[in-house]
Amino acid sequence: MVTTDTVTSNEIYEDELFEKVGIKKELSEHMGRPALTYWAEVWRRFRKNKLAITGLIMLCIVTLLTIIGPTLSGHDYQYMDSSIRSQTPSASHWFGTDRMGRDIFTRVSVGGRISLIIGLLCTLVMFTIGSILGAIAGLKGGWVDDLIMRICEFVGNLPYLIIVVILSMVMGRGLFSLVFALSFISWVGTTRMVRGQILQIKEQDFVKAAAALGADSKRIIIKHLFPNTLGIIMVTITMAVPGFILGEAFLSYIGLGIRPPETSWGALAAAGQERLMFYPHELFFPSLMLVITILSFHLIGDGLSDALDPKLKD
Amino acid sequence: MAKERILEVENLTVAFKTYGGSVQAVRGTDFYLDKGETLAIVGESGCGKTVTAKAIMGLLPIDNTTIGNENSKIMFNGRNLIKLTEGELADLRGKEISMIFQDPMTSLNPTMRIGEQIAESVLIHNQISKEKAKEIAIKMLKLVQIPNPEERYKQYPFEFSGGMRQRVMIAIALACDPKILIADEPTTALDVTIQAQIMKLINELKKDLDTGVILVTHDLGVVAGAADRIIVMYAGKIVESGRTEDIFYNLKHPYTYALLQSVPKLTKDTSKKLYSLQGTPPDLIDPPKGCGFAPRCDFAMKICSIKTPEKTTFAEGHEAYCWLHHEKANTQGVPELILTRGESSGK
Amino acid sequence: MGRFILKRTAYGLITLFLIITATFFLISAAPGDPIAAKVEVMPERAQEVIRAKYGLDQPTYQRYFIYMKNLITTGDFGESVIYTGRSVNDIIRDNAPISAKIGIIALFFQITLGVLLGMIAALNRDKFSDHFIRVSVVLAICVPSFVFAALLQYFIGFKWGITPIFGWGSFKHYILPVAVYAIGGIASYAKFMRNSTLSVMNEDYVLTARAKGCRRARTVRKHIFRNSLIPIVTMTGPAIAGIFAGSFIIERLFSIPGLGQYYVKAVSDTDYTMVLGLTIFFAILYVIALILVDILYGVVDPRIKIAKGE
Numbered sequence: 001m002v003t004t005d006t007v008t009s010n011e012i013y014e015d016e017l018f019e020k021v022g023i024k025k026e027l028s029e030h031m032g033r034p035a036l037t038y039w040a041e042v043w044r045r046f047r048k049n050k051l052a053i054t055g056l057i058m059l060c061i062v063t064l065l066t067i068i069g070p071t072l073s074g075h076d077y078q079y080m081d082s083s084i085r086s087q088t089p090s091a092s093h094w095f096g097t098d099r100m101g102r103d104i105f106t107r108v109s110v111g112g113r114i115s116l117i118i119g120l121l122c123t124l125v126m127f128t129i130g131s132i133l134g135a136i137a138g139l140k141g142g143w144v145d146d147l148i149m150r151i152c153e154f155v156g157n158l159p160y161l162i163i164v165v166i167l168s169m170v171m172g173r174g175l176f177s178l179v180f181a182l183s184f185i186s187w188v189g190t191t192r193m194v195r196g197q198i199l200q201i202k203e204q205d206f207v208k209a210a211a212a213l214g215a216d217s218k219r220i221i222i223k224h225l226f227p228n229t230l231g232i233i234m235v236t237i238t239m240a241v242p243g244f245i246l247g248e249a250f251l252s253y254i255g256l257g258i259r260p261p262e263t264s265w266g267a268l269a270a271a272g273q274e275r276l277m278f279y280p281h282e283l284f285f286p287s288l289m290l291v292i293t294i295l296s297f298h299l300i301g302d303g304l305s306d307a308l309d310p311k312l313k314d
Numbered sequence: 315m316a317k318e319r320i321l322e323v324e325n326l327t328v329a330f331k332t333y334g335g336s337v338q339a340v341r342g343t344d345f346y347l348d349k350g351e352t353l354a355i356v357g358e359s360g361c362g363k364t365v366t367a368k369a370i371m372g373l374l375p376i377d378n379t380t381i382g383n384e385n386s387k388i389m390f391n392g393r394n395l396i397k398l399t400e401g402e403l404a405d406l407r408g409k410e411i412s413m414i415f416q417d418p419m420t421s422l423n424p425t426m427r428i429g430e431q432i433a434e435s436v437l438i439h440n441q442i443s444k445e446k447a448k449e450i451a452i453k454m455l456k457l458v459q460i461p462n463p464e465e466r467y468k469q470y471p472f473e474f475s476g477g478m479r480q481r482v483m484i485a486i487a488l489a490c491d492p493k494i495l496i497a498d499e500p501t502t503a504l505d506v507t508i509q510a511q512i513m514k515l516i517n518e519l520k521k522d523l524d525t526g527v528i529l530v531t532h533d534l535g536v537v538a539g540a541a542d543r544i545i546v547m548y549a550g551k552i553v554e555s556g557r558t559e560d561i562f563y564n565l566k567h568p569y570t571y572a573l574l575q576s577v578p579k580l581t582k583d584t585s586k587k588l589y590s591l592q593g594t595p596p597d598l599i600d601p602p603k604g605c606g607f608a609p610r611c612d613f614a615m616k617i618c619s620i621k622t623p624e625k626t627t628f629a630e631g632h633e634a635y636c637w638l639h640h641e642k643a644n645t646q647g648v649p650e651l652i653l654t655r656g657e658s659s660g661k
Numbered sequence: 662m663g664r665f666i667l668k669r670t671a672y673g674l675i676t677l678f679l680i681i682t683a684t685f686f687l688i689s690a691a692p693g694d695p696i697a698a699k700v701e702v703m704p705e706r707a708q709e710v711i712r713a714k715y716g717l718d719q720p721t722y723q724r725y726f727i728y729m730k731n732l733i734t735t736g737d738f739g740e741s742v743i744y745t746g747r748s749v750n751d752i753i754r755d756n757a758p759i760s761a762k763i764g765i766i767a768l769f770f771q772i773t774l775g776v777l778l779g780m781i782a783a784l785n786r787d788k789f790s791d792h793f794i795r796v797s798v799v800l801a802i803c804v805p806s807f808v809f810a811a812l813l814q815y816f817i818g819f820k821w822g823i824t825p826i827f828g829w830g831s832f833k834h835y836i837l838p839v840a841v842y843a844i845g846g847i848a849s850y851a852k853f854m855r856n857s858t859l860s861v862m863n864e865d866y867v868l869t870a871r872a873k874g875c876r877r878a879r880t881v882r883k884h885i886f887r888n889s890l891i892p893i894v895t896m897t898g899p900a901i902a903g904i905f906a907g908s909f910i911i912e913r914l915f916s917i918p919g920l921g922q923y924y925v926k927a928v929s930d931t932d933y934t935m936v937l938g939l940t941i942f943f944a945i946l947y948v949i950a951l952i953l954v955d956i957l958y959g960v961v962d963p964r965i966k967i968a969k970g971e
Binding site for chain 2: 864865868872873874876877879884891961963964
């Protein structure tokens with residue numbers, strides 16, 4: 001059966017079909033789809049992710065609200081009017097009023113500024129300390145690297161919340177004390193990540209070759225570090241911000257949050273919690289803003305990491 | 315000498331669904347395996363050889379793969395494997411047909427003792443006690459020439475070297491005395507000296523146990539000493555098949571020719587540059603009409619990219635699919651070796 | 662293995678020492694001196710006793726040595742400055758069990774349900790159950806625990822009256838706090854377990870298992886499950902250690918007389934000695950938990966046991 005005749009020789013082929021053509025370069029070296037640049041490709045994939053885009057839009061709306069909210073409502077966030085205490089939402093007070101008669105919509109807008117600023121500042125501090133230490137460890141190597149990694153191991157093994165509580169208790173309740181307390185021991189992950197990236201780049205052949213030729217390999221590493229790491233950095237940052245916003249809320253709940261008359265979503269929610277059974281709207285609106293903001297950051301972060309690494313998807 | 319035919323594959327097709335479209339990884343292959351023989355499937359990466367091997371085992375991902383059409387058959391023991399359920403296949407796997415993989419470093423469960431991994435295979439397929447399974451596992455470790463099998467039984471994969479792990483993989487595969495062993499690039503990830511040891515071990519065990527072996531590889535050097543017959547695949551199709559000596563000394567397809575030219579030989583004139591095949595295999599999402607190799611073929615004719623070439627039979631079991639063997643072919647510049655006609659069928 | 666535990670314990674002790682020292686000096690440097698202020702208004706005799714015991718008239722570093730000596734030799738965590746005569750040790754003895762109970766029950770649900778849901782999602786990838794679990798996980802991670810607590814208190818406790826809104830005592834009092842405590846953890850365990858299972862499912866050894874004839878159930882049980890648990894164990898360390906820290910807000914929201922509530926109260930009362938004592942207690946638990954988890958890690962992953970045992 002192997003030798004069965006399968007040739008369909010009854011067909012007659014034109015002679016010209018047997019004209020010699022040889023190798024067809026353009027066909028044999030196809031490159032597949034036209035290549036987009038890496039970031040254009042990332043952006044294309046991100047844009048296709050409906051959830052991530054929804055997150056981005058929600059975040060923009062929330063941010064805009066914290067900026068123009070007080071102007072929109074026309075109320076002052078500190079102005080107390082004892083005649084309109086604890087009102088439910090109405091045409092003049094969209095989110096109702098609190099027990100002092102202050103407009104909750106305005107307070108939520110202003111509180112959002114503090115929450116967002118704390119989230120962003122803490123992330124910035126975390127990231128700055130983390131990348132400087134990570135870069136030093138990765139570039140210097142040797143005992144410096146050992147020392148920094150030991151410190152990381154030590155700091156990473158500290159109980160985060162308790163350290164934050166002690167620090168903010170000692171430092172007080174101002175904006176910068178809060179940022180300091182929340183970000184003081186938060187940089188370990190970033191340090192390890194940056195160091196890991198540098199070591200990885202160091203291992204690449206062209207860097208080794210450059211070093212062997214006596215070139216300043218540090219410059220090369222730094223130059224390649226940024227584009228290589230940018231993706232992971234963006235994901236880390238998006239995922240870190242909601243953590244710090246929640247951290248501030250946590251401190252507000254145990255009475256260590258931002259000092260009045262300043263306020264934040266956490267402080268507003270904590271105040272609302274006490275009167276939950278009778279005036280649930282006081283807790284509802286700040287909580288809603290918190291949830292929307294955190295959800296947005298998560299959706300954006302997820303979308304980013306999917307867009308950066310499509311392998312994970314299939 | 316009438317050999318017992320243990321596996322017969324007819325018109326096997328495999329297609330994967332992907333984002334870009336359906337990849338036609340295997341596009342109708344026919345071959346067979348006799349008891350106790352070694353059949354090598356050779357080709358570049360992406361030519362469909364591993365997919366063919368996994369299709370026989372039923373190991374391709376179920377969700378996005380289409381295996382075979384109404385004419386396709388993988389006949390084993392009178393049963394068409396394509397038609398079997400996952401459960402029926404599981405009963406066959408490891409017992410009747412076994413497989414070892416390319417990378418022994420990642421192919422063993424890191425948290426399970428070596429011995430238990432061998433014994434598991436025995437336990438699944440036989441109604442025996444754990445003690446008996448352990449005995450068999452230790453016997454298998456001995457068989458694949460691992461020293462101190464009793465000690466080694468209790469160890470974990472990370473305590474074994476790459477070559478040792480591949481021996482363990484072979485022990486797992488052969489523990490139930492299967493009729494067919496599929497070895498997918500069994501030596502590619504190993505050091506050259508270890509490669510020879512592993513191939514020697516596979517050959518010896520094959521003879522002792524009378525197992526049929528399907529050796530999937532891109533390395534013609536590995537094939538030369540081990541295979542009885544060779545199938546050369548390109549772009550999801552068989553381009554040439556025959557006995558090992560046919561393929562090495564009497565090849566009939568330009569692709570086989572190119573493959574062999576690119577193998578370094580000790581006897582060759584070292585002043586000459588080693589032949590290297592230009593270009594890349596075609597995109598199988600949109601498989602080419604005609605011969606898949608045409609765009610890279612020095613001797614391609616117009617017809618090659620229009621019509622699929624017909625089968626030409628040269629000697630018993632030696633076949634090639636190439637238009638050069640048509641009577642009207644333009645054979646200018648084609649090496650004499652390819653052109654020499656054996657007995658041609660149909661003309 | 663013995664050497665590894667020893668080394669890990671020594672390391673833990675150093676960590677502890679540093680935490681205690683840092684906390685002590687930080688708190689001593691805190692604005693105002695409530696300790697001195699408090700002592701001033703005490704009766705003469707009480708003042709003398711306190712001064713003698715804690716060396717309040719001496720410089721900070723002297724007080725530090727006295728405190729450390731008391732802590733190490735008698736296990737004395739100190740005494741409240743606000744509520745005279747109440748020692749930190751009493752508070753711990755009376756209230757720690759309550760926090761521990763809630764924390765352990767919640768942790769149990771976190772791990773079991775989280776691992777289970779993560780496995781289900783991974784094994785049914787891209788099917789309905791996977792999508793459902795993933796959406797729930799994102800929501801659960803994004804809703805802060807106090808919001809979740811408020812929802813449960815308002816509806817289950819207040820509107821429908823199924824459980825008490827807050828307080829402590831009967832079995833029913835456990836339901837809401839444990840649910841609030843567990844939900845976030847369940848979500849993160851499920852998320853990690855899903856990822857970890859998916860990556861294990863792509864490993865070559867799972868293909869080997871199938872190639873030797875393991876059916877799906879056996880492949881999952883024998884080859885996928887244990888290997889996907891390895892990263893989960895690392896997560897469990899801080900979780901066990903965080904049992905008490907996690908109780909801060911929940912005990913406050915539900916008025917549960919646990920250690921967390923006392924800690925928060927001490928913080929808002931600026932009861933510095935109480936804060937110091939409880940912080941040290943939390944730190945000790947934390948360090949012990951981390952050591953235990955390291956050992957557990959070795960049990961799950963043989964590579965680590967051997968490597969560290971050498």
